[in-house]
Amino acid sequence: MSKTYFEILRPGINTTIQDSGRNHLYHIGITISGAMDQRNYKFANSVVNNKLNEAAIEFAYQGPLLKLRNGTINFAITGDIFFNIIRNNSQTEEGKCYQNYNLHDGEQIDIISTKNSVYGYLSVSGGFELNETWKSYSINTKAQIGPNNGKKYSINEKIFIKESNIKNIKNNQINYKNLFNNIVRVVKGTNFDYFSNEAKNIFFKEKYTVSRLVDRMGMRLDGPNLENIINTNIKSEGLVRGVIQVPADGKPIILLSDHGTIGGYPKIAIVISADLDKLGQLIPDTDINFKEVSLEEAENIFKAYNEETNKYINESN
Amino acid sequence: MIKNISNLGDAAVYCDFGSEVNEIVNSNVINYFNHLTDFAKKGKIKGINNLTPSYNKLIVSFDLSITNFLKLKEIILNLNIDKNIKKENKKIKIPVCCDDEYGLDFDRLNHKLNLSKEEILKLYFNKEYFCYMTGFIAGMPFLGDVNEKIRSDRLETPRVKVPEGSVGIVEQFANIYTFESPGGWNIIGNTPRKIFKKSNLQDPALIKPGDKVTFFQISKHDYFKFNE
Numbered sequence: 001m002s003k004t005y006f007e008i009l010r011p012g013i014n015t016t017i018q019d020s021g022r023n024h025l026y027h028i029g030i031t032i033s034g035a036m037d038q039r040n041y042k043f044a045n046s047v048v049n050n051k052l053n054e055a056a057i058e059f060a061y062q063g064p065l066l067k068l069r070n071g072t073i074n075f076a077i078t079g080d081i082f083f084n085i086i087r088n089n090s091q092t093e094e095g096k097c098y099q100n101y102n103l104h105d106g107e108q109i110d111i112i113s114t115k116n117s118v119y120g121y122l123s124v125s126g127g128f129e130l131n132e133t134w135k136s137y138s139i140n141t142k143a144q145i146g147p148n149n150g151k152k153y154s155i156n157e158k159i160f161i162k163e164s165n166i167k168n169i170k171n172n173q174i175n176y177k178n179l180f181n182n183i184v185r186v187v188k189g190t191n192f193d194y195f196s197n198e199a200k201n202i203f204f205k206e207k208y209t210v211s212r213l214v215d216r217m218g219m220r221l222d223g224p225n226l227e228n229i230i231n232t233n234i235k236s237e238g239l240v241r242g243v244i245q246v247p248a249d250g251k252p253i254i255l256l257s258d259h260g261t262i263g264g265y266p267k268i269a270i271v272i273s274a275d276l277d278k279l280g281q282l283i284p285d286t287d288i289n290f291k292e293v294s295l296e297e298a299e300n301i302f303k304a305y306n307e308e309t310n311k312y313i314n315e316s317n
Numbered sequence: 318m319i320k321n322i323s324n325l326g327d328a329a330v331y332c333d334f335g336s337e338v339n340e341i342v343n344s345n346v347i348n349y350f351n352h353l354t355d356f357a358k359k360g361k362i363k364g365i366n367n368l369t370p371s372y373n374k375l376i377v378s379f380d381l382s383i384t385n386f387l388k389l390k391e392i393i394l395n396l397n398i399d400k401n402i403k404k405e406n407k408k409i410k411i412p413v414c415c416d417d418e419y420g421l422d423f424d425r426l427n428h429k430l431n432l433s434k435e436e437i438l439k440l441y442f443n444k445e446y447f448c449y450m451t452g453f454i455a456g457m458p459f460l461g462d463v464n465e466k467i468r469s470d471r472l473e474t475p476r477v478k479v480p481e482g483s484v485g486i487v488e489q490f491a492n493i494y495t496f497e498s499p500g501g502w503n504i505i506g507n508t509p510r511k512i513f514k515k516s517n518l519q520d521p522a523l524i525k526p527g528d529k530v531t532f533f534q535i536s537k538h539d540y541f542k543f544n545e
Contacts, residue, residue, distance in 0.1 A: 238369025
């Protein structure tokens with residue numbers, strides 16, 4: 001029997017495979033990658049009864065147009081996404097996020113766009129048939145690591161789907177609404193005192209705007225310059241997702257999933273773990289304000305975020 | 318020893334080994350890195366996602382749903398680091414062609430250092446370098462220390478694309494661009510040797526922290542003939 005696969009009729013802007021990320025390789029310069037919005041990624045798997053860290057398709061802004069070949073599958077899309085299912089009788093069905101659908105041989109999924117957000121996720125029940133690289137399926141396009149030779153998907157390529165019995169899959173649904181908050185909570189960075197008192201005040205009082213220079217590596221912000229009174233360079237050292245570094249030009253850059261593993265710019269603050277999913281979804285020209293929380297508060301907020309994520313996941317099963 | 322431990326955000330421990338950058342401080346960092354890697358592999362410490370050694374810091378990032386800063390800080394402070402357990406460090410020889418099409422910044426360096434290309438290369442090649450860390454891009458080694466007479470700052474305007482294999486110097490450090498990448502280092506040559514091989518799944522990075530590296534000059538003829 002021939003294998004089941006998606007034929008890519010339109011690749012979309014930045015369509016890749018992502019999962020929970022690639023760990024234990026920072027020390028040789030390989031970053032974590034992984035889904036930019038981990039919660040929505042998990043929800044996509046949850047709705048199709050997958051294990052939560054099964055690899056999924058991540059798309060940005062305009063998603064792919066996919067035609068199913070040689071089989072019937074069950075899939076779900078999460079995020080804030082406008083998509084259609086084109087049935088074999090030529091009828092177009094408007095798709096709803098956070099619920100699962102069956103798709104038959106020859107039918108298509110047309111992911112038209114994200115709504116006021118950047119990323120969305122498509123999971124299929126049983127998962128995609130891919131090769132693992134260093135215990136992760138995430139595509140890292142900068143180092144060209146992962147499935148599809150580490151490249152984003154192009155037209156006419158195929159994404160194979162594992163054989164899976166979908167007869168017993170019931171209809172699942174999560175009642176989730178993506179709420180975007182313009183407050184980004186941070187804890188103070190290890191170089192906070194490199195900045196003048198005025199800069200510290202500005203950082204927490206003034207608004208910053210997401211610039212057009214944003215991708216999976218990082219997010220450059222527009223806004224008032226932050227004056228450094230000690231040194232605009234530090235000895236290069238390790239970085240993590242969420243670090244807000246300020247180069248000599250005084251404009252903050254927030255590091256995201258595909259960030260460089262080491263860097264030499266002072267760190268004014270670090271975004272708390274619970275706010276990273278929402279941060280990655282902010283589109284250019286969005287205004288944000290930074291709010292300081294203590295480490296203990298950040299940990300409590302993360303606990304609540306985790307519990308909330310699990311509550312929705314349990315709801316779907 | 319660790320001078321100070323603080324939190325880098327809510328999901329990483331920032332271990333500071335002091336402000337100096339030298340082989341002794343860095344060996345200390347690498348010693349902690351090796352021990353923590355070992356403990357994490359054996360399951361003695363839970364929740365560690367990544368360990369990033371650099372010149373004088375070690376960043377330990379972790380899964381906040383498994384552990385937290387205070388727990389890991391406690392573990393790291395109480396680690397019994399046996400200084401005698403050292404990993405075998407490799408000695409690696411890297412061929413470099415410095416013909417003008419590869420040595421992109423000799424004009425700048427001649428001017429800044431007041432030395433000829435031959436003098437710069439003599440000082441550069443006549444040295445064993447120590448690998449302080451790898452990173453920024455996959456497998457890029459940060460080596461030191463470069464002879465004081467050939468230390469220079471970064472390019473005022475970084476290149477948008479530095480060719481793969483480029484060998485560069487900045488201040489007390491030397492490095493090799495393992496991929497084409499943006500960058501601001503002074504480029505003095507190019508190596509035909511693959512420094513990062515993703516096909517080598519067990520050991521993709523040729524040069525690792527603690528390794529010793531020497532460079533030797535090759536002709537363009539040898540550059541094209543080079544075969545590992």
